[in-house]
Amino acid sequence: xxxxxxxxxxxxxxxxxxxxxxxxxxxxxxxxxxxxxxxxxxxxxxxxxxxxxxxxxxxxxxxxxxxxxxxxxxxxxxxxxxxxxxxxxxxxxxxxxxxxxxxxxxxxxxxxxxxxxxxxxxxxxxxxxxxxxxxxxxxxxxxxxxxxxxxxxxxxxxxxxxxxxxxxxxxxxxxxxxxxxxxxxxxxxxxxxxxxxxxxxxxxxxx
Amino acid sequence: xxxxxxxxxxxxxxxxxxxxxxxxxxxxxxxxxxxxxxxxxxxxxxxxxxxxxxxxxxxxxxxxxxxxxxxxxxxxxxxxxxxxxxxxxxxxxxxxxxxxxxxxxxxxxxxxxxxxxxxxxxxxxxxxxxxxxxxxxxxxxxxxxxxxxxxxxxxxxxxxxxxxxxxxxxxxxxxxxxxxxxxxxxxxxxxxxxxxxxxxxxxxxxxxxxxxxxxxxxxxxxxxxxxxxxxxxxxx
Numbered sequence: 091x092x093x094x095x096x097x098x099x100x101x102x103x104x105x106x107x108x109x110x111x112x113x114x115x116x117x118x119x120x121x122x123x124x125x126x127x128x129x130x131x132x133x134x135x136x137x138x139x140x141x142x143x144x145x146x147x148x149x150x151x152x153x154x155x156x157x158x159x160x161x162x163x164x165x166x167x168x169x170x171x172x173x174x175x176x177x178x179x180x181x182x183x184x185x186x187x188x189x190x191x192x193x194x195x196x197x198x199x200x201x202x203x204x205x206x207x208x209x210x211x212x213x214x215x216x217x218x219x220x221x222x223x224x225x226x227x228x229x230x231x232x233x234x235x236x237x238x239x240x241x242x243x244x245x246x247x248x249x250x251x252x253x254x255x256x257x258x259x260x261x262x263x264x265x266x267x268x269x270x271x272x273x274x275x276x277x278x279x280x281x282x283x284x285x286x287x288x289x290x291x292x293x294x295x296x297x
Numbered sequence: 298x299x300x301x302x303x304x305x306x307x308x309x310x311x312x313x314x315x316x317x318x319x320x321x322x323x324x325x326x327x328x329x330x331x332x333x334x335x336x337x338x339x340x341x342x343x344x345x346x347x348x349x350x351x352x353x354x355x356x357x358x359x360x361x362x363x364x365x366x367x368x369x370x371x372x373x374x375x376x377x378x379x380x381x382x383x384x385x386x387x388x389x390x391x392x393x394x395x396x397x398x399x400x401x402x403x404x405x406x407x408x409x410x411x412x413x414x415x416x417x418x419x420x421x422x423x424x425x426x427x428x429x430x431x432x433x434x435x436x437x438x439x440x441x442x443x444x445x446x447x448x449x450x451x452x453x454x455x456x457x458x459x460x461x462x463x464x465x466x467x468x469x470x471x472x473x474x475x476x477x478x479x480x481x482x483x484x485x486x487x488x489x490x491x492x493x494x495x496x497x498x499x500x501x502x503x504x505x506x507x508x509x510x511x512x513x514x515x516x517x518x519x520x521x522x523x524x525x526x527x528x529x530x531x532x533x
Contacts, residue, residue, distance in 0.1 A: 137475055153473060153526075173506075174328070174402070179407075211347040219427065220403035251428075
């Protein structure tokens with residue numbers, strides 16, 4: 091057994107302190123919102139929204155009220171909207187407590203690569219570099235290995251970097267891991283996943 | 298009075314876009330397809346200018362918005378932060394028809410903010426240790442490394458506002474605000490497309506999102522498509 095994406099999202103939600111300001115990256119991290127108690131934290135969307143609410147009820151959707159993944163959303167009471175320069179000032183200025191971001195590779199030293207595959211289509215940087223270097227804490231969320239079973243938790247990233255020494259925790263389908271500089275400390279393993287399974291799937295020593 | 302802040306309201310999109318020329322750097326507000334100055338975007342294609350440098354977060358998507366400029370072949374360079382699913386840009390970038398400069402989104406916004414505020418360059422932590430720092434000055438300040446990024450000014454900004462008064466004081470709607478105000482400050486000529494045009498005084502001074510000092514031309518456009526990119530809803 092490994093963690094499903096729902097299990098991973100539920101586990102990531104536990105890392106969010108009550109009342110904190112959190113930015114959830116596009117894709118898998120966006121699902122973390124589904125496991126947060128109502129009013130638990132303030133969700134920041136870098137396109138200019140603090141206090142992001144759930145998807146709107148059918149018929150209430152507004153194309154000019156979206157999250158950074160360009161999905162239609164709502165604003166919770168107490169929420170606010172602002173321009174892009176202000177939004178990234180919040181991020182760069184250290185006012186956002188936590189970013190939970192998707193990742194392609196994370197190194198033992200906490201380097202994050204999540205914006206480009208060598209030789210692949212360039213999707214662009216978007217807000218990834220600002221979030222990774224500006225938010226007070228960064229958690230990476232990803233499948234433990236690629237579809238071709240290549241390591242994604244590695245000694246050194248060979249994909250283009252997003253930011254260096256920023257990731258404090260990695261949540262994968264195999265468990266929860268902390269970059270230590272030399273390897274990854276095992277915080278927990280998914281039910282049925284052995285230490286040997288995790289070691290085989292990781293490109294750096296587990297401690 | 299007949300100063301530069303008089304008679305900003307234009308009779309038509311064509312009138313508003315008359316000063317545009319080939320080769321200009323044009324900043325266009327919007328985050329994907331939200332907050333787009335739709336009529337001005339269409340008007341630029343109709344005007345037939347070309348060799349444009351486009352500054353935009355995404356340069357359109359799903360074949361809509363600024364993707365129509367790519368399809369019309371009027372862009373030579375795009376400065377953006379994200380391409381994503383924008384196939385019109387992917388294909389032209391791959392063929393070399395369009396040069397693409399990808400900038401972190403916050404750096405893109407701040408470069409324009411700096412230009413509008415008279416700051417020629419600034420140090421930022423974003424992109425340190427990545428390809429973004431290639432060819433740029435990196436300096437250590439108080440023990441942390443920063444990249445020197447240059448201000449980014451435009452010839453023209455095309456901006457979408459929910460409402461404007463006759464002086465060009467603007468209000469935006471929800472996340473349609475995005476890059477619109479900061480682009481308005483960074484361009485020599487700012488043209489606003491507003492959903493509603495109201496009398497001076499109708500927007501209380503404390504409720505103005507962008508003061509009209511940054512606005513030069515205003516066009517009132519009542520109808521907008523406001524296309525959805527990803528329409529996500531829940532059942533009642």
